[in-house]
Amino acid sequence: MEKLTFKFETNRAAAGSLKQALIGVVASGNLEVLLERTENPGDCTIEIATAAHGFGEVWEAVLADFVSRRAAGGLRISINDGGARPDTVSLRLAQAVRMIEESLA
Amino acid sequence: MSSWYEASARQRIEALTDSNSFEEFIGPEDREISPHLSLFDLPEQFDDGIVVGRAKLAGKPVLVAAQEGRFMGGAFGEVHGAKLTGLLRAARKLHWPVLILFDTGGVRLQEANAGEIAIAEIMREVVLARSETIPVIGLIGGRSGCFGGGGLIAGCCSTLVISEQGRLSVTGPEVIETNRGAEEFDSKDRALVWRVTGGKHRYLIGVADIFVEDSGDAFRQAALEALSRPATLDILVLEHEQQRLERRLKRFGGIQEPRDIWLALGVTRPETVPALSTDAFLSQGGAKREHANDAR
Amino acid sequence: MTLDEILASLFPAGHQVATSTAILSGHASLPPIGKVHVLGVHGRNYLGVDDAVVLSRQVVEILTSGDGQPILLLIDSASQRMSRRDELLGLSDYLAHLAKTLILAGQRGHRVIALLYGGSAAGAFIATALAADTLVALPGAHPEVMDLPSMARVTKLPIAVLEEKAKATPIFAPGLDNLAQTGAVLETWSPDKPLDGQLLALLAQPPAAAHRAALGAERRGRPKAKAIADRIVELAGAGA
Numbered sequence: 251m252e253k254l255t256f257k258f259e260t261n262r263a264a265a266g267s268l269k270q271a272l273i274g275v276v277a278s279g280n281l282e283v284l285l286e287r288t289e290n291p292g293d294c295t296i297e298i299a300t301a302a303h304g305f306g307e308v309w310e311a312v313l314a315d316f317v318s319r320r321a322a323g324g325l326r327i328s329i330n331d332g333g334a335r336p337d338t339v340s341l342r343l344a345q346a347v348r349m350i351e352e353s354l355a
Numbered sequence: 356m357s358s359w360y361e362a363s364a365r366q367r368i369e370a371l372t373d374s375n376s377f378e379e380f381i382g383p384e385d386r387e388i389s390p391h392l393s394l395f396d397l398p399e400q401f402d403d404g405i406v407v408g409r410a411k412l413a414g415k416p417v418l419v420a421a422q423e424g425r426f427m428g429g430a431f432g433e434v435h436g437a438k439l440t441g442l443l444r445a446a447r448k449l450h451w452p453v454l455i456l457f458d459t460g461g462v463r464l465q466e467a468n469a470g471e472i473a474i475a476e477i478m479r480e481v482v483l484a485r486s487e488t489i490p491v492i493g494l495i496g497g498r499s500g501c502f503g504g505g506g507l508i509a510g511c512c513s514t515l516v517i518s519e520q521g522r523l524s525v526t527g528p529e530v531i532e533t534n535r536g537a538e539e540f541d542s543k544d545r546a547l548v549w550r551v552t553g554g555k556h557r558y559l560i561g562v563a564d565i566f567v568e569d570s571g572d573a574f575r576q577a578a579l580e581a582l583s584r585p586a587t588l589d590i591l592v593l594e595h596e597q598q599r600l601e602r603r604l605k606r607f608g609g610i611q612e613p614r615d616i617w618l619a620l621g622v623t624r625p626e627t628v629p630a631l632s633t634d635a636f637l638s639q640g641g642a643k644r645e646h647a648n649d650a651r
Numbered sequence: 652m653t654l655d656e657i658l659a660s661l662f663p664a665g666h667q668v669a670t671s672t673a674i675l676s677g678h679a680s681l682p683p684i685g686k687v688h689v690l691g692v693h694g695r696n697y698l699g700v701d702d703a704v705v706l707s708r709q710v711v712e713i714l715t716s717g718d719g720q721p722i723l724l725l726i727d728s729a730s731q732r733m734s735r736r737d738e739l740l741g742l743s744d745y746l747a748h749l750a751k752t753l754i755l756a757g758q759r760g761h762r763v764i765a766l767l768y769g770g771s772a773a774g775a776f777i778a779t780a781l782a783a784d785t786l787v788a789l790p791g792a793h794p795e796v797m798d799l800p801s802m803a804r805v806t807k808l809p810i811a812v813l814e815e816k817a818k819a820t821p822i823f824a825p826g827l828d829n830l831a832q833t834g835a836v837l838e839t840w841s842p843d844k845p846l847d848g849q850l851l852a853l854l855a856q857p858p859a860a861a862h863r864a865a866l867g868a869e870r871r872g873r874p875k876a877k878a879i880a881d882r883i884v885e886l887a888g889a890g891a
Contacts, residue, residue, distance in 0.1 A: 251393055272383050275363060276400040277425040284383050284401055301396050328386075330398050380886040381879065390875055391822050395808075409887060418887065433822070437864070437876040441883025448888055464806055467796035467823040468833045469873050471773075472863060475781035475835075478747070479860060482754040507777055510747020525742045525774045526733040533804070540735045551739050562741040590714045590759070593752055597711045600704050600748055603740065608701070613739060651744075 254298040254306055256313050262321035263291035266351035273346045281334040283327060283346040291324035300331035312336045316343045325350070359496045359569050360520040364406045364421035367456050370571025371494075371578060372410035372419060379408040381438060389432050391466045400426045403434040407442045409451070413579055416451050418442050424458030424499030431459065431504055432466040436473020443480035443491070452490040452582055455512065460527070461503020474504030481511040485588035490514065492581040494574055495521035495563070500552070502527050513586035513651070516577040517554040517563035519633070524552040546629065550613040555628055555636060559617055561603070561645030568633045585649045595650030603645065620644065652789060652842050654693050657725065657768055660846040662687075674702045675725060676709050681847060684721065684854060688713050688761075691725035691779075698775040699732030703745040706779075710752035714759060721762040721854060722753070726780050727769025746778040753782035762854055767792040767827075767836070781835065784858035787849075788827055788836050795825030821872045834867030 264287075274282040288295070296313050316322065320343070327343070334342070359367060368377050381387050383401030392399050404426035410419050420439050422429040439455070446453045462470035481491050493512035495501045500522035501509050509515055509523060517523065528542035528551070541547060550556055558566040565581065567573035607616050617625035621643045631639065654675070658666050666679030668689045673696035681687045690709055692698055713722060731737070731746060757763045765783035770793045780786050780794065788794070802823075803810040817824035821832040830836045837859045840849045859866070864880060867873030 251396060251398065270384055272365075272401070275423055275425045276398050280425070282383075282400055286384060299398060301398050328401070330400055332398050380883050387875070387879060391820065394816055394820060395806075407883065433873055433876050434879055437879035438883055440864070440876070441880035442887070444880065445884045445887030448884065462796055464797060464802050465823055467802070468829055468835070469822050469867075469876065471777065471796045472781065472833055472835045472867070472873070473876065475750075475777050475860075476863060478750055478777070478782070479754050482751055483758070486755070486758060503774070504777060506743035507747050507750065507774060510743045511751060523743060524738045525731050525746060526738065531733045531735065531738070533801075534733045551735060556739075557741070560741055562744055588751065588755065590711075590755070593748070593755060594711055594715065596748055597704070597708055597752075600745060601708070604700060604704060607740060611736060611739070616739070 251299050251301055252303045254300070254309055256296045256310060258294045258314065258317040259292060260294055260317055260323040261292065263323035264321050264325050264347060264350055268350045268352055271346050271350035273349055274342045276330045276332045278332055279334055279338065281329055281331045281339060281342055283329050283342045285346045285350045286326045288324055288326050294322040294325050294327065296327040296329065298329040298331060302331070302333055308336060312339050316340060320344065320347050322347060357570065359518060359571055359574055360498060362571070364423040364456065364458065367571065368406060368410065368419055368421050371454065371456070371575050372412055372417070373414065376411035377408055377419070378410070379406060381407070387434055389434055389466065391433065395465050397465065403432060403438070404429060405435045405438050407438045412582065415582065418446050418451050418453045419456070420453070421456035422458040422497070424497045427463055428460035429458040429497070429499040430461055430463035431470035431473050432463040433469035433473065435463070436470060436477065440473060440476045440480055443477060443484055446484050446489050447487055450487070450489060452492065453484065454492050454494060454578055455508070456494045457501040457505050457509060458497030458499045459501060459505035460499050461505055471504065474507060477508050478511050481508065482588055485513055485586055488587045490582055490584070490586035492516065492578055494578065495523055495554070496569060496574065514565065514581035514584050515563040516565040516567060516574060516581060517557055518567050518569045519554045520569050521554040522549070522552040523557050523562060528552070549629065555640070556613050559620060559622070559640050559644045561599070561647045564647055566633070566637060592650055599647065599650050652768060654725065654727070654768070657846060661850060663847060672696070674706055676706070681850065684851070686718070686720045688720060688722045689725065690722065692728035692775065693725070695727055695729050695770050697729045697732040698746070698778065699734065699737045700740050700742055700745045703749045703778065707749040707752045710749070710756055713761065714752065714756055719760040721764060722756055723850070724763070724765040724779055724783055726765055726767045726771050728771050728775045728779065730772035731774030746774050750778045750782040757784040757858065757860070762858065764850065764853060767794055769793065773797065784860045785853060786836050787853060788839050789842055790839055792827050793825065794827060794830045794836070798825060829872070832870045832872030834863040834870060834873055837866070
């Protein structure tokens with residue numbers, strides 16, 4: 251398994267008061283995303299475990315895009331990847347943030 | 356939630372139990388993953404494919420376990436199995452009923468020995484719980500069915516609820532075919548698979564006790580009903596079950612095709628059974644079916 | 652050891668154990684314990700509905716008698732019978748029922764000892780050997796969940812790869828050592844010493860099945876099972 255870690259600075263903290271959220275399932279072409287709140291609203295850390303080696307740059311691009319579009323500060327995001335495509339990853343991240351903000355999942 | 360079959364383990368728990376009553380034990384934030392999957396370069400899931408905890412069902416406290424059939428086929432690994440073993444032990448301490456939402460292909464091959472032993476440990480705990488008259492209710496209707504060791508655990512439950520989509524067997528059709536050929540079991544014949552292992556047949560032959568629609572509401576109502584059924588396991592119950600199983604063999608042991616069993620049960624036009632709606636099936640089959648009569 | 656040699660060594664004074672095509676049943680005397688009920692599967696036979704129901708009938712009768720005498724399971728089986736007919740008839744019920752009778756017997760004053768002397772696999776293993784309160788084996792016994800060639804087919808990994816991985820962990824591959832390390836098999840008996848003595852010594856020890864997870868942790872075969880189950884019990888008890 252390849253383990254990747256990214257940290258992004260952000261000036262927008264995730265809203266809502268839910269302490270954590272979980273979305274998705276580790277199945278082929280899918281992934282699970284666990285969101286937990288951290289003490290530091292100024293950054294977003296993302297840890298990924300994936301069996302598909304060598305896609306670090308693709309992950310970085312997808313995650314950078316996600317952080318630029320959503321308020322993701324103050325979150326620790328942990329991903330178990332079942333070989334999902336980038337658009338599925340983006341979808342799950344968006345769903346997860348909506349969930350932790352307690353708005354429609 | 357519309358379809359139980361399509362739902363995730365967590366969605367099923369939400370549909371089954373009272374609103375906001377579920378409290379998870381060893382949730383994903385604890386990251387108690389399988390210590391064995393990395394050897395096979397397989398991805399882990401934070402809850403190892405089973406969600407366990409306590410909740411309320413119509414205000415009554417219950418313990419719940421729901422398998423996630425889409426992670427490793429809902430199969431039993433070391434951690435997955437241990438969560439259910441622990442839950443059943445807790446049931447005896449608290450004297451609370453247990454609801455097991457099966458969705459499993461059986462033992463996880465990459466952790467085969469741990470999974471196999473877990474199945475045996477779980478069965479032992481179910482017997483212990485039921486010896487203290489604690490209901491252990493199995494709900495079957497997920498995508499991965501209830502196969503292998505899962506089927507054996509189901510056979511220990513005090514009440515089994517199944518939907519048309521649910522499947523229950525020990526050896527899966529593909530494995531029977533691999534070992535004995537397509538003549539013995541054409542696993543690609545989906546209609547045959549459901550006639551042999553599916554919810555309607557299991558209900559008619561008395562392997563399952565309550566037959567429901569593929570919905571959260573239906574499973575919830577059935578679980579509630581099951582809570583009030585006898586759950587004791589003792590020598591008398593086993594004696595009755597022994598007689599029932601001997602009788603089943605006597606009655607149907609010479610038959611190879613499920614429709615012929617249904618015919619023998621007195622179901623008119625057995626070939627129409629698969630297409631019957633839930634209500635039509637229950638009114639037709641309800642009177643004719645083999646009942647376990649709590650001898651299980 | 653053959654089945655006859657095993658029976659002779661267990662019961663030097665003789666026995667009344669009869670075999671049918673696939674199963675065996677009867678009793679013998681083990682001084683000073685007295686009567687020992689003997690049941691089992693022999694000849695590496697598959698365990699299907701027809702034999703499972705006969706075995707469970709024996710256990711139900713023992714339970715009803717309430718004699719409290721030990722039950723000895725002698726096991727040399729294949730897996731459960733893999734057939735359309737067995738599944739059609741509800742094999743899960745028959746195997747679960749057999750397991751229930753054995754487990755309940757263990758709860759109702761009978762020691763239930765399984766001696767694995769040959770093979771045992773999958774559903775048959777769970778319904779017999781693992782349903783005993785204590786499982787021991789003779790060298791050469793071969794417990795498994797699934798044989799490696801089948802596992803290779805299902806996992807789509809070459810056999811050589813599985814064999815290599817099996818060197819690193821006892822968690823999945825067949826074999827007595829692996830099932831011992833994971834806590835299922837308590838001990839391996841010596842074929843060179845009288846078996847009756849070894850059985851008596853075992854009966855003097857408490858049942859082992861309740862401690863399989865602890866044993867698995869101790870022997871490092873199953874590092875997490877006990878801790879996880881214990882934690883669930885703890886969490887459930889807290890604030891309930």
